[in-house]
Amino acid sequence: MKKVGLKDIAEHVGVSIALVSYVLNGQAEIKQVSKENAAKIKKAAEELNYRPNQIAKSLKMLKTHTIGLVVADINYRFSTGITRAIEAEAKKENYTVLFGSSNENEETFAELVNVLINRQVDGLILVPVENSQDQIKMLQKAEIPFVLIDRNFPEIKTNHIALNNHKAAYDATTHLIKQGHQRIAFFNYNTTFFHLHERNRGYLDALKDNGIAFNADWLQEINSANRYADIQQAIDKVLNLSQPCDAVFFATDTLAINGLKYLNRLKVNVPGQVSILSFDESEAFELFYCPVTHLQQPLEAMGQAAVNTLVELMNHNKINKQISLVSDLVVGRSCRE
Amino acid sequence: MKKVGLKDIAEHVGVSIALVSYVLNGQAEIKQVSKENAAKIKKAAEELNYRPNQIAKSLKMLKTHTIGLVVADINYRFSTGITRAIEAEAKKENYTVLFGSSNENEETFAELVNVLINRQVDGLILVPVENSQDQIKMLQKAEIPFVLIDRNFPEIKTNHIALNNHKAAYDATTHLIKQGHQRIAFFNYNTTFFHLHERNRGYLDALKDNGIAFNADWLQEINSANRYADIQQAIDKVLNLSQPCDAVFFATDTLAINGLKYLNRLKVNVPGQVSILSFDESEAFELFYCPVTHLQQPLEAMGQAAVNTLVELMNHNKINKQISLVSDLVVGRSCRE
């Protein structure tokens, strides 16, 4: 079956292509197409099963009504959540989302961004990977509308939406302290990411403000390439200090999952022997024998803010928004009370 | 910064657009462009940061090099896994994947398929939702290349890739029986999906072939709209029979997660009181106090088969493939030995 275009409908009805275009774009009124022809055209379009060629339309209009989204890893709970939120919001604004996953890889990230640009997306929503500063600068130079989410580079002035990571870590740590914990370990990735450093800072500030002397052994940095092994070592470390830690605060869900897996193996009792708290959420947390207390990111709000900011940018409004959101502490039963 | 096109490069170098096109498409040799001009053009393209407009190219070529993928729910582990596999394989074949999630909703599914077609994808890989038969038939009538994965409709002859669900359920059930279980419950969705019925059939056949008399109370059907409540009821039921079940086999990971959550609440000991086995996999399974024995689907192979089949179809080869794959039984510690 040959593809049917405007021309086919025009011939079928016996009118010009323009009329068909007007009618099928809802311009029948304004372009004063006779009711008679309008009806015939609609009918023919239906019968011939006409499908507008978006590619052609995009080319003509120099606008694709498409947003490119690059997440860090499609397997992260964060990624699927934010993708959903963004798709829903984009749909409201009549945009389609073109989606890609960088797998935290610099080259893949750059490649994806390029593919999306070549496909003429009208704008980009990006979860940047480590060392992608040059890519970001390139986008700025090329004047391509984009918004960063979750992560950003403080040395580059961009529109971005992210959690207030300092506050989240600060509040969560304070929560643990208030519950009587004195020796709180914090597990984070060994990373250059600003947003993760902010979590460190929040943790440290909370200790300080509550008069707890920080012990350098408490802050454990994990190499993501060597995640599970590093975590085992780190846990062994903090549980076997002369003054063992009475709580472990994980900076991400992936860290927490690996940590809990090992704690399970060690048969360490949670929260009896050690309390657990984590950033992000995971289905897995609910299946741990005691639901894990965690910081839930406002994915909906984030997605909405990202799309709305991007839409403004795409409408050529020069704006500069740095939106900072707060997380919810979802109290499970993994912290001693 | 204005977008630069072939024309800009042509003007900059002082040659015609055609030459530029030839050079940038690697046709310099065959079209015998002088080395001198070829070099100048490449240099200019670099300097001006030229980006080919895929939209224009697609329109001209009547081919977008894009595959549309519709998964059932981006939150399923299956979806992210298969998406990754498909993206990787598509990339090898030089296709980009346009992605959407139907959220198991019929209208959303139809809408997504239409959006993808309008965007002129060259072919579709679909995880069809319930009652989407008409959509599938429409695709056939429109002669749009597509492949179904995971699920299919036996009444419609299509190219599809799926697990051998009967065999998987049969083997897993047999595994339980071999381990000495006598009263095995099977939890499945109350659904019209053929692939899920196949799981029922596999379960039932295994019982029969092993001389176990089936008790109708063992097969529990869950309404997905009412998942958690239904599962609680079902679990209460099978654990409180005069002859309580000694194993529960879940037909999907989502069912298992909900079930385990409740078993946790009930403090039912696994595998002491009841053994657990599930289809699919989930990160959560590893965090359950005893890792859950489960059937792992060969997502890589599935993705590859889907893309390869689709590529053949898109190359206008009339083929008819029904590929059936086998799953691995990943033995955890959730089954009594």
Added chain:
DNA sequence: GTAATTTTTGTTAGCGATAAAATTTGTGGG
């Protein structure tokens, strides 16, 4: 009845790229 409007429909350029066909330039042989 004709000019001036108003209503309705048709023609066409162009979005950015490709590629077939046409054209120009270069080379060597007779």
Added chain:
DNA sequence: CCCACAAATTTTATCGCTAACAAAAATTAC
């Protein structure tokens, strides 16, 4: 010097659609 042929480059039509503009048909005014 002219011609044939090859090498190098340009011209042009086209993909399907939009929208400005042009043109035709219908209506109104006088």
